[in-house]
Amino acid sequence: xxxxxxxxxxxxxxxxxxxxxxxxxxxxxxxxxRCQEQDTEAFRWLIERYQxxxxxxxxxxxxxxxxxxxxxxxxxxxxxxxxxxxxGRSSMATWLLAIATNLCVDRxxxxxxxxDAVSFDDxxxxxxxxxxxxxxxxxxxxxxxxxxxxxxxxxxxxxxxHRTVILLHDVEGxxxxxxxxxxxxxxxxxxxxxxxxxxxxxxxxDPYLNGDANE
Amino acid sequence: xxxxxNDWTRKLEDEDRLTAAEEAALDSALxxxxxxxVAAEMSALKPMDTPAGLVAAFERRVVRAGRLRLATAFGxxxxxxxxxxxxxxxxxxxxxxVANATGESLYDWHxxxxxxxxxxxxxxxxxxxxxxxxxETQAR
Numbered sequence: 001x002x003x004x005x006x007x008x009x010x011x012x013x014x015x016x017x018x019x020x021x022x023x024x025x026x027x028x029x030x031x032x033x034r035c036q037e038q039d040t041e042a043f044r045w046l047i048e049r050y051q052x053x054x055x056x057x058x059x060x061x062x063x064x065x066x067x068x069x070x071x072x073x074x075x076x077x078x079x080x081x082x083x084x085x086x087x088g089r090s091s092m093a094t095w096l097l098a099i100a101t102n103l104c105v106d107r108x109x110x111x112x113x114x115x116d117a118v119s120f121d122d123x124x125x126x127x128x129x130x131x132x133x134x135x136x137x138x139x140x141x142x143x144x145x146x147x148x149x150x151x152x153x154x155x156x157x158x159x160x161x162h163r164t165v166i167l168l169h170d171v172e173g174x175x176x177x178x179x180x181x182x183x184x185x186x187x188x189x190x191x192x193x194x195x196x197x198x199x200x201x202x203x204x205x206d207p208y209l210n211g212d213a214n215e
Numbered sequence: 216x217x218x219x220x221n222d223w224t225r226k227l228e229d230e231d232r233l234t235a236a237e238e239a240a241l242d243s244a245l246x247x248x249x250x251x252x253v254a255a256e257m258s259a260l261k262p263m264d265t266p267a268g269l270v271a272a273f274e275r276r277v278v279r280a281g282r283l284r285l286a287t288a289f290g291x292x293x294x295x296x297x298x299x300x301x302x303x304x305x306x307x308x309x310x311x312x313v314a315n316a317t318g319e320s321l322y323d324w325h326x327x328x329x330x331x332x333x334x335x336x337x338x339x340x341x342x343x344x345x346x347x348x349x350x351e352t353q354a355r
Binding site: 076169193194 | 227228232233238241249254256257258259260264270272276277
């Protein structure tokens with residue numbers, strides 16, 4: 001948890017430093033309008049505002065630092081190219097998360113195809129690719145005593161479809177309808193995936209919640 | 216009851232269509248303490264620190280995009296300037312003499328045509344032809 005607190009402090013420090021440079025940057029709408037006029041300086045602000053959030057989401061989705069960096073960069077490149085298509089129907093964060101989700105799905109499919117030539121239909125249950133992050137080791141779970149770290153590891157162990165929904169809902173704060181639209185699935189499916197994801201996580205966190213993680 | 220619960224869970228796992236009652240059960244299950252606890256833990260997860268390499272990559276991209284934008288703007292400006300200069304310094308079009316078909320010139324043209332006409336090979340009407348021409352010239 002201490003790690004996360006220091007990360008959060010860094011975030012705030014970076015954000016505070018960044019926002020002193022301009023007057024009009026605190027407002028998303030103004031920023032987007034300027035981005036739509038291909039103002040690269042405005043886009044720099046947009047990146048600064050959302051990079052950590054998108055990177056965290058992608059990293060949790062892919063469980064690979066290198067791939068997360070690639071995909072995060074790709075998210076913003078795509079956003080910059082398509083910013084004129086952004087109509088403000090959703091928030092900028094939701095729009096970026098949608099791009100990120102699509103890229104993660106593509107990346108997972110590609111990864112899976114590389115691993116084996118067996119047909120891989122959809123981003124469905126059991127399609128969880130092998131984690132390639134050297135820092136992530138399910139075997140080291142026993143050594144994890146921190147709830148946050150245990151949770152990160154448990155999220156990594158969820159099937160992709162469950163992980164996507166729980167990250168979008170519980171971490172990113174999207175509502176059921178937004179997730180259903182983003183993933184193009186029925187509202188009921190969003191709820192059932194969320195329920196099952198939480199149920200699995202609850203089971204994984206049992207030792208920590210019951211206070212016998214170190215036993 | 217247990218069987219019903221298992222059936223309901225299986226339907227959720229298979230992502231089968233739920234009845235209205237099952238959906239209501241799912242809604243209330245999502246609000247249970249157990250589910251709320253996990254949701255609270257999840258929302259407490261903090262954003263990760265963006266790696267320095269990624270920040271540098273962003274910076275490079277933005278700088279490149281800015282340069283490209285400047286170059287495009289400069290190119291467009293230069294093209295516009297050239298177009299203006301070309302429009303201002305274009306030489307005035309030369310006046311092309313237009314044939315003025317007055318009655319006199321038509322008359323001259325007629326006689327020129329008559330003089331250059333290919334006459335019949337046997338020359339039978341040559342005398343008559345020159346006579347007409349001569350008379351007309353005299354009358355003029």
